[in-house]
Structures are given as C-alpha cells and as structure tokens.
Amino acid sequence: MRLQIRPSKIVFFCVLIVTFSTVIFGQAKRKVTLKNAISQYGARTVKALNRTGSMGRYKISNTNTFNSDVDGDGDFDGIVEMFFCEYDNCHPTTSSSRLAVFLNTGGSYRLAVDKSFVLYGKINSVDDGTINIDVYDLDGDDPQCCPEIKRFEKYRYKANRLIKVKR
Numbered sequence: 001m002r003l004q005i006r007p008s009k010i011v012f013f014c015v016l017i018v019t020f021s022t023v024i025f026g027q028a029k030r031k032v033t034l035k036n037a038i039s040q041y042g043a044r045t046v047k048a049l050n051r052t053g054s055m056g057r058y059k060i061s062n063t064n065t066f067n068s069d070v071d072g073d074g075d076f077d078g079i080v081e082m083f084f085c086e087y088d089n090c091h092p093t094t095s096s097s098r099l100a101v102f103l104n105t106g107g108s109y110r111l112a113v114d115k116s117f118v119l120y121g122k123i124n125s126v127d128d129g130t131i132n133i134d135v136y137d138l139d140g141d142d143p144q145c146c147p148e149i150k151r152f153e154k155y156r157y158k159a160n161r162l163i164k165v166k167r
Helices: 007-025 034-052
Strands: 058-068 077-086 095-105 108-117 120-127 130-137 149-158 161-165
Touching: 034 058, 034 077, 034 095, 034 108, 058 120, 077 108, 077 120, 095 120, 095 130, 108 120, 108 149, 108 161
Parallel strands: none
Antiparallel strands: 058 077, 077 095, 095 108, 120 130, 130 149, 149 161
16 A cells, blocks of 8 residues: 655645744844834833932933944944933933933844933934934033033944044
8 A cells, every 4th residue: 555645745744843933943033123213222221220220210302313324334324313311300400311222133133232322412413323412411500401411422332332532
C-alpha cells in the first residue's frame, strides 16, 4: 500500500509551520512609527519626572519635531524637542525640556540619544545634521519667571551620543 500526499496538503502544512514559527518565535517585527516612539518616550519621561520631581505631577506641555538625516544613512531621522511642565502650575520655574534623537531604520524609529535642559532648550534649526539650539537659563538677579540668559549651542549626532560642536 502506497501513501499518497496531495500537493494541497503539503502547501497547507508549510503555511501552518511558517505561521506557527512566526507566532512562537516573534519573527514578524512591527515597525514603530515616529509618532509612537515619541509618545512612548514622553510617557516614560513623565513617569520618571513624577517619581523624582520635587514640584508635583508633570505633563508634556509641547512637542516640536524636525526631520533631518543626522546619522548620514540617507533616511530622515526625527529630532524632537519636548517640553515638560508641572501639571497644575506651569511656568518657567516648573518646566524643563529635552532634546531627543530618533533614528529611522527602514521606516522604524528608535530613541538613540536624549539631552535635558534645566529650564529649556529650543531648537533653532537643523542644518546638514547639525542641531542648533537656543538654551535659556536664569541669571543671578533674574526673576524666577523670566530667564534672560540665552546662549547658542550646536550638537551633532555621532555613535549614539550628542557631541557639542565648538564654534
């Protein structure tokens, strides 16, 4: 007696094996959009600020995104400035900001590096991979509401670090 296997059964078992291995071994990776990567980063940062902050509960007060190739691979990466502020009493002395670089790898984004600023740093521009930032701080006799010190800083992304560029 000879066992006959139909081609349709072979195809069915091959599809079943591939599906099973994909589910079990997680070979089907989902791409992370820039929006999702920023949201996850913001949620983690707020959680950390709420744990360590002395003021109170924090929130994201504003986010600005710039697109530029900072790692030289030809894909547009996401450079994000994110502002955090005390939830109930938002003003310059209860705020801070972060600069975050999200690298684009085949349409999926991941956080590469971030930098925090005491009061805030505001991205002025991103030119040819150089991130130009206006950084604001309080002078000794400034009222707490109104930082008057403004300096200009430049950064470049290199090997998962932000390197300050000398003028």
